Amino acid sequence: MKNFSRLLATAALGLVVAATAARAQVVTIATGAQGSLAYNSGQAVAKVANDAGITARTQPLVGYLPLINNGEVDFGFSNGVEAEYALDGSGNYDRANPSLRLVGVMFPLVTGLMAPCDLGLKTIADLRDNAADLRIASEYTSSTIIPYYIQGGLANGNLTYDDFKKQPVSSFVAGIEALGDGLVDVALVSLNSGAGKQAAVKLQSRGGLCYISLDNSDEGIAAFKNFLPAGKIVTRAKNDNVTGLEDYDANLIQIPWMMLTNDQVDPDLVYRMTKAVAENKDELKASFGAFAQADRDTMAPSNAVPYHPGALRYFEEAGIKVGD
Numbered sequence: 001m002k003n004f005s006r007l008l009a010t011a012a013l014g015l016v017v018a019a020t021a022a023r024a025q026v027v028t029i030a031t032g033a034q035g036s037l038a039y040n041s042g043q044a045v046a047k048v049a050n051d052a053g054i055t056a057r058t059q060p061l062v063g064y065l066p067l068i069n070n071g072e073v074d075f076g077f078s079n080g081v082e083a084e085y086a087l088d089g090s091g092n093y094d095r096a097n098p099s100l101r102l103v104g105v106m107f108p109l110v111t112g113l114m115a116p117c118d119l120g121l122k123t124i125a126d127l128r129d130n131a132a133d134l135r136i137a138s139e140y141t142s143s144t145i146i147p148y149y150i151q152g153g154l155a156n157g158n159l160t161y162d163d164f165k166k167q168p169v170s171s172f173v174a175g176i177e178a179l180g181d182g183l184v185d186v187a188l189v190s191l192n193s194g195a196g197k198q199a200a201v202k203l204q205s206r207g208g209l210c211y212i213s214l215d216n217s218d219e220g221i222a223a224f225k226n227f228l229p230a231g232k233i234v235t236r237a238k239n240d241n242v243t244g245l246e247d248y249d250a251n252l253i254q255i256p257w258m259m260l261t262n263d264q265v266d267p268d269l270v271y272r273m274t275k276a277v278a279e280n281k282d283e284l285k286a287s288f289g290a291f292a293q294a295d296r297d298t299m300a301p302s303n304a305v306p307y308h309p310g311a312l313r314y315f316e317e318a319g320i321k322v323g324d
Contacts, residue, residue, distance in 0.1 A: 027055060027056045028057055028075070029042045029045060030042070030067065030068065030077075031077070034060060037290075038077045039060060041288060043287060043288070044284045044288040044291060048277065049273060049276050051283070052276040054273060054276065059073065061076075065078060065083070066097055074261060074262075074265055075259060076260055077106065077259055079145065079258070080257075080301070081229065081230045081231060081255055082145045083100065083230070083303065084230055084305060086100060091145070100261075100262060101311075102259075102300075102308065103260060103311050104278070105298065105299045105301060106258065107257055107290050107294045109256070110190070111189065111255070112214070112244070113186055113188060113214075114186070114211055115127075115179075115185055115212060116206040116207065117203075121210070124157030126212070127212050128157045134164050135164065135166075135183070135184045136150070136186040137150075137184045137187035138161060138166035140172065141171075143170075146172050149253060151227045152226070152253065153212075153214060156215050156223050157214070167184045169184075169187075177195065179199050180199025180203060182203075192242055210247065211252060213250040213251045214233050214251040214252065216251045220233070221233055228255065233251050234253075236252055237249050259277065261273075261308050267310035270310025278314065281294050296320065297321075299320055300321065300322040302323040
């Protein structure tokens with residue numbers, strides 16, 4: 001009997017040790033370089049994850065979606081368009097990553113095509129009428145998803161890159177800087193971005209920078225979605241405090257900024273991570289202001305990348321519709 005009791009005690013101790021080890025497992029969250037969108041998102045999410053009892057550590061990495069797919073990293077971030085391209089090896093990916101799974105949307109990204117205001121390019125139709133004489137930022141050698149954003153915007157107006165004079169740039173920010181320096185006439189600029197504001201200041205003598213409003217007709221949206229299937233065209237109202245919207249309303253590009261994992265990550269861990277993100281907006285916002293746009297009720301839009309079962313468990317429990 002003593003031996004049997006000793007065996008039970010040993011077994012119970014083993015279960016406790018195993019459970020403790022599981023809780024202490026370090027979870028990796030891939031981020032971009034310091035100061036990037038992915039880096040700031042990762043720092044904020046890691047904080048709420050640790051507060052929720054998940055031992056999370058960030059890893060600044062570049063081109064990490066294949067690492068998530070292969071299980072070398074547990075979590076990471078991507079815009080919803082690039083996630084779809086990565087899944088099936090299309091767009092800016094030449095190899096499929098079929099093990100990628102979604103956790104959910106962190107917040108929406110809003111961006112659009114901009115030009116110096118004195119060019120009078122208020123709409124995509126105006127851009128089409130003047131395309132042959134305009135220089136457009138192209139290639140984006142270190143930000144390979146950006147040309148697809150631009151091509152989606154151009155397709156909305158029945159345009160392609162070949163309708164313009166193409167000016168290669170190295171990165172997203174480099175394209176905005178080229179716009180501010182007068183080296184290009186059209187580039188992609190995120191709503192209220194610091195780089196966009198700086199470029200607009202440089203162009204004060206030309207009226208600053210103005211957004212080019214897209215066509216929100218069914219035909220225009222369909223052409224746009226050929227390049228940006230996870231994207232939306234959203235209207236932003238005239239606003240004296242928002243660069244590019246001081247003079248008129250504009251239809252811009254909205255893309256979901258999403259957290260990803262892979263199909264080998266434990267469902268209970270993904271459930272807890274999803275719950276931590278969904279239920280701690282104030283804490284996330286305090287760490288990174290972009291989370292002010294987070295909306296738990298719209299965390300699970302339709303996407304070609306499947307949602308992880310652990311995330312689906314939380315969405316069902318919280319009454320969040322999936323695929324809207």
